[in-house]
Amino acid sequence: MATKTKKAKKAVTKKAAKAKAVQYVYEFGRKTQGNSKMKELLGGKGANLAEMARIKLPVPPGFTLTTEVCTYFYDNKLSYPKTLVAEVKAAVANVEKQTKKIFGDAKNPLLFGVRSGARESMPGMMDTILNLGLNDKTVVALAEKSGNERFAYDCYRRFIQMYGDVVMGVQPADENAHEPFDEVMDGLKKELKIKNDSDLTADDLKELIKRYQKLIKQVTKSAFPQNVYEQLWGAVGAVFSSWQNERAILYRQKYGIPAAWGTAVNVQAMVFGNLGDTSGTGVAFTRDPANGENVFYGEYLINAQGEDVVAGVRTPKEISKLAEEMPDAHAELEEVRAKLEAHFKDMQDFEFTVEDNKLYMLQTRNGKRTGLAAVRIAYEMVKEKLIDDVAAVKRIPADSISSLLVPIFDPAELKKAKPLTTGLPAGPGAASGHVVFSAAAAEAQVAKGNKVVLCRVETSPEDLRGMIASEGILTSRGGVSSHAALVARQMGKVCVCGAHEVVIDYGKKTLTVGKTVLREGDFISIDGTSGHIFAGAIPTAPSEVSQVFNGKLKPAKSYTYQMFDQIMKWADKHRTMGVRTNADTPAQAKQAIAFGAEGIGLCRTEHMFFEGDRITFMREMILATEEVDRRKALKKLLKFQRDDFKGLFKAMEGRPVTVRLLDPPLHEFLPHDDSARRAIAEAIGVTPEFVSDRVKALHEQNPMLGHRGCRLGITYPEITEMQARAIFEAAAACLTAKKKIKVSPEIMIPLVGFKKELDLQVAVVHKVAAEVMEAKKVKIPYMVGTMIEIPRAALTANEIAESAEFFSFGTNDLTQTTLGMSRDDAGSFLPDYKELDILPQNPFDSIDQTGVGQLVQMGVDKGRATRPEIKLGICGEHGGEPNSVKFCHRVGLNYVSCSPPRVPVARLAAAQAALADKK
Structure with a gap:
């Protein structure tokens, strides 16, 4: 009997050991457990964070919850594996050791950013939470530790707003309604008679935080959580849940991303670009994602957090100007740029933060690019001996090559047209269509057979349906790494962003530039190569490649044709x-x-x-x-x-x-109306009745x-x-x-x-x-x-x-x-x-x-x-x-x-x- 009991215990122990063998959390930082080849498990962001840590780039430490957790989450009624809590706590403890900060500590608090990370990049489709770990006590500690009370309370109000929206569900009623938190902030600014968020003092922000917490209580009947681990699990659950939100589903359908892949969740120690004038944040590309030119391309904001750049709330500065404002950080970024391309052997899109003059890398990925850029980058990387022709052929999405054949505005007609204004060229090509201001209007017009240009102050993931339906996208705010630009480039859509002089009024359904007013339904034309915006419809002309084929342009005078021709020769070779x-x-x-x-x-x-x-x-x-x-x-x-x-x-x-x-x-060739039947009867010398009878007989x-x-x-x-x-x-x-x-x-x-x-x-x-x-x-x-x-x-x-x-x-x-x-x-x-x-x-x-x-x-x-x-x-x-x-x-x-x-x-x-x- 004793022997049987021992055997049973051994079997249970083996089973338990096997269950423990599944690792759900992978760390990066000083202790790095993943690498860039593990995208199926760690998602693209987690795998690349681990890889950057491996090649000794300055990556804030953190950990990744694997895509297997997401699969488990959906397969088990939104619950987690039993071992996950212990793994997360152990990973948090390791980050605490590396940063010398404590999660939830009232003296030296550790804060986290929580982000999604699918196997394939899905920009803006899932949810993000920053500054997690702040509460009524830790915000006081952050103020004392940083010596900047306004900074601390600005972080707290951002966190409450993000958490309240993403986790607790305080959201606008529809796509044209105001954001509830924005309404509260606008109300306070009116009371204080100030225009900009940056004009809010630390005391103003404290009042705003009280009002935010009151709003959450009113809408959700629950208080904003003060327990930091409750916050963490709320954020993790929200990111996993966002894998099945409408915009993520729509994006996956468009790009053939299987739902079964799931997303990973990345939890990373916060670094602060909003700590003052010696801090900043930005998004950069190792080459121009719009045309593929080998230049350092991107944008940044001083005294800001990453979401400020991609959300388009403030229009950022070109990365070249960072050399004037933060020369050391710019020089270090140039080194990082070269190191990333040499290591990943592809154009990289990366996010960075400078905290008090110290550079940190927050993520890198193979950058989304236009078709033209995909061709140029592959072509030039072969010439630079970074890759060979096999890699070039494999790398270019086959559909991308067609973008070199898309029409441009007819040069003769373009000379006659005067631009209303100019924005940032974010997606090359020429697009004309009726002005629409919402995704619903875009879909309705296209259903009627009309071409449209979606015009928004800034786009959000909720606009995805309209972006898909439109010929082109125009925004009055945001830069070349805004949501509109990123998604448009991937779709191959013409896009102009950050056109400051464009004033869009959703209520009146008007687009105004100076004295020119365009109403919904009027024609507008946008040039995603130059950034020019025109009133009215401008006819298009063949692309450079097509002009070479038509004999209107010599091959030697078109770099675009030379690239196209070489890529096609490499393709035919294989x-x-x-x-x-x-x-x-x-x-x-x-x-x-x-x-x-x-x-x-x-x-x-x-x-x-x-x-x-x-x-x-x-x-x-x-x-x-x-x-x-x-x-x-x-x-x-x-x-x-x-x-x-x-x-x-x-x-x-x-x-x-x-x-x-x-x-x-045969019925497809026959006339179906009386006048057409009479005409054919007369033409062939028979009676209309004969024609009508034959049509019926052939039905x-x-x-x-x-x-x-x-x-x-x-x-x-x-x-x-x-x-x-x-x-x-x-x-x-x-x-x-x-x-x-x-x-x-x-x-x-x-x-x-x-x-x-x-x-x-x-x-x-x-x-x-x-x-x-x-x-x-x-x-x-x-x-x-x-x-x-x-x-x-x-x-x-x-x-x-x-x-x-x-x-x-x-x-x-x-x-x-x-x-x-x-x-x-x-x-x-x-x-x-x-x-x-x-x-x-x-x-x-x-x-x-x-x-x-x-x-x-x-x-x-x-x-x-x-x-x-x-x-x-x-x-x-x-x-x-x-x-x-x-x-x-x-x-x-x-x-x-x-x-x-x-x-x-x-x-x-x-x-x-x-x-x-x-x-």
């Missing part, structure tokens, strides 16, 4: 998958070739039927009840189609051209799943015959021209679900090809394949591959038919699906890899099992979306096809996919 374009006209084809397209992956022939007389002949063909009449109309269309294909073949100069035969349902309940694609060709083979003849006669004309033009047509039969459907259509194509080649005495190289766009085609791809020489996955329709969702109507519920994490992202923007992706993989595997050399591509809109491109590489497609402006994005994403494979 990618293994081809990139084609979706193009229907020679102009589109030429643009795509300039962007690096290697062929046309989708030419939609139906787009060719809407110009001029063609739509009349098309309608005549559709309305015909007899084959002979259809053939007469088709004969009229033949010439137009042949000329179109000839133009495409010439533009593509021998590159492959995949032509999809007529795909949409389908669900045309998307009806008489379209190959079904049309099977019912009316003469349609397939005419299109095939147009293709082959155009090819023959190119091959027999004086100046011979190579051709490589690939004829794609749409909407195939059965092998027999494809067989019937392939027979028509081969028959016409033989007739044309015989008549023109020329041999035309061509292929016939199909579009895999309904689930049955993927499921039976092994059978279909017996007849198809290539597959092109039409993932637009494949997504619709697999998910049972219409891309035109899903917008009504997709936002809810994303918010509830049913779908991580819009499946029409980025391919549903788990569901639709399995069908694509099945089509690839089954197709190659039958025909090992089969050519495989994708031609849906997913072909230009980076994550979808990387998926296409993984499943083994030969190429992706996308719209011309997305070709550079696809080239870069394909290179990144290939490099990830090598790793």
